[in-house]
Amino acid sequence: MNVHFIAIGGAAMHNLAIALHNKGYKVTGSDDTIFDPSKSRLEVKGLLPDTFGWFPEKITNSLDAIVLGMHAKKDNPELLKAQELGLKIYSYPEFLYEQSKHKTRVVIGGSHGKTTITSMILHVMHYHDRDVDYMVGAQLEGFDVMVKLTDNNDFIVLEGDEYLSSPIDRRPKFHLYKPNIALLSGIAWDHINVFPTYENYVEQFSIFVDSIVNGGSINYNEEDLEVKRVVEASENTIRKLAYQTPEYRVDNGQTLLETPEGELPIEIFGAHNLNNLAGAKWICQHMGIDEDDFYEAIATFKGASKRLEKIAESPKSVAYKDFAHSPSKVEATTNAVKEQYSNRTLVACLELHTYSSLNAEFLKEYKGALNAVDVAVVFYSPHAVEIKKLDKVTHEQIANAFERDDLVIYTNPEDFKDFLFAQNFDNKALLLMSSGNYGGLDFDEVKKLF
Template sequence: MQVHFIAIGGSAMHNLALALAHKGYQVTGSDDVIYEPSKGRLQLKGLLPEEFGWYPDKIHNRIDAIILGMHAKSDNPELLKAQELGVKIYSYPEFLYEQSKDKTRVVIGGSHGKTTITSMILHVLNYHDREVDFMVGAQLDGFERMVHLTEENDFIVLEGDEYLSSPIDRRPKFHLYQPNIALLSGIAWDHINVFPTYENYLEQFKIFVDSIVKGGSITYNEEDEEVKIVVEASENSIRKLPYHTPNYRVEDGTTLLETSEGAMPIEVFGKHNLNNLSGAKWICQNMGVDEDDFYEAIATFKGASKRLEKIAESNNSVAYKDFAHSPSKVKATTNAVKAQYANRKLLACLELHTYSSLNVNFLKEYNGALDAADEAVVFYSPKALAIKQLEVITEEQIADAFQRKDLKIFTDPIAFKSYLFGQELTDTSLLLMSSGNYGGLDFGEIKNLISS
């Protein structure tokens, strides 16, 4: 089968390209810019385009399928040529469904936690040598790619993102998978550039629950009031299986999970991650992994890439980076680090980087998000606002949104780095939260900061 990717360089798209090439498909692609690590990984497998840009001549009738990425625009020259020739065009999630329509589809949805839960499930299955197809939004230890597709595996585990499918398909991705087994972890307003009201955003999760195959199941976080309402109100003929945070305690910086065999030390920490673990356990049990086997495997799970990832540690200091950017995740992550290292000062830094977080009308959602930190810092770039064509945000608006008088605010990356590297971090936990890099911060240098 010959497949062409329009916008092959994206994090998800290049992993799908690698998966299809591994499966034996003939894969080509185009993009106008490709960054690392996508660039190097495509080059290693001979899939990197020879030239960047869009070339309609690459599109012909011998192509079996076009996969269209969100980075492309609706007037993309290659897309227009494919439409003219009548070549079959798929969005990323449409193609994943096409590859899995004869499998048992396990879909993990939610505003937050879905990457971690999917990663936990895959870690447990891999630990016990259980082969499944999968797609997850983070690089995992022991996995070569974030997407794996076969003809023979019975299950596919999919991270169910609520963002749009493609430039010409405005449906949320997780509406297209039609799960047999689903999980819903939490609902907290996000992606306001696409879902301008909370009610509109909430509706997408109602549609997701109703899209579950009749006779299937939804495992849901009963501690999230909105999730509970959405699931229990659904009239879809499915099994509804609630889960909640298990009992645990923290001793000397180690989290101990209460199990039927006694307290078990685990690598991940924070109430939100213990809640994620509970959801992952029930999904694994639905897939045939018993509780004892789950606990044995999860004890070795260190976390998904960029999700509370420890980047440096000394005898009396530690530094984490986390992908957190939504208000609910920022609050949960900040609380988790403070609880894990209760006797240390917590210096929490947040970069406002996404469309939602840089929107004046959304800022108020961050009220209280950094309250658990002993010192709190917010960084944002006026350049990012200009690129996203958003209204200018003032430091006063940031301070008013977070409702914290001692909040430190930086807009210059050099000034932020100077502040950070001027801190005395003895008996301190440093938390860096962002989906960006604070205007060019080298996270590798943090190791020197902590060890010095």
């Protein structure tokens, strides 16, 4: 099969391109710019375009399919040529469904936790040498790629993102997978540029639950009241199986999970991660993993990349970075670190980087998100606000949103860096939360502080 990717350099797109290449497909692609790690990975496989840009002449009747990425625009020259020729154009999730429609599809959805839960499931399967197809949104230890597709495996595990499918397909990605087995971890308003009201956002999860195939099942976090309401209100003929955070305790910086065989030391920590673990256990049992085998494997799980990832440690200090940026994720992550290191001063630095977090109206959702923190710092770039064509955000608006009089706010990357490097981290825990890099912060330099 001959497949061309429009916007091949995206995080998800380049992984799918590599997966198809590994499967034996002929793969080509275009993009106007490609950064690492996508660039290096494509180059190794011989899939990196010779020249960056859009070239309609690449689009011919010899192509069996076009995969269209979100980075492309509706007037993309290659897309217009493909439409003119009447070629089959797939969004990323549509193509994944085509590749998996004869498999048992396991889809992990939720505003938060989906990457971690998917990673936990794959870690357990890998530990027990159970080969499955998958798509996950983070690089995992022991896995070379983030997408794997075969003709042989019975199961495929898909991280179910609620963001849009493509420039010409405005449906959320997870509406297209038609799960046999599903999980819903949590609902907290996000992506307000696409879902302008909370009610509109929640509706997408109702559609997801209703998209589960007849006779399928959903495991859901009953501690999230919105999840509970959405799942229990669905009239879809599926099994509904609730889960909740298991019993655990923290002893001198070590999290101990209660199991039928006694306390189990685990690498991950925080109530939200223990809740994720409970969901992953259910899914693994659906996939044929016994409870004892699950616990044996999960004890060695260290977390997904950029999800409470430990970057430095000394006898009296520790530093983590985390992808958290939405209010619910920020609150869960800060609570977890404070619980784990209750006898240390927690310094938490949050970069407001996404469209939602830089929206003056949405800022109010951050109320209480940093309450567990001893030293709370927020960094944002006024230039990023301009690029996203949003109304100007002021220091006062941010301070009022978080409801902390002692909130430290930086807009200049150098000022933020000076603050960070002036700190004495003895008996402290540092938490860096961002989907960006604080205007160019070198994390390797930060490690030298510990």
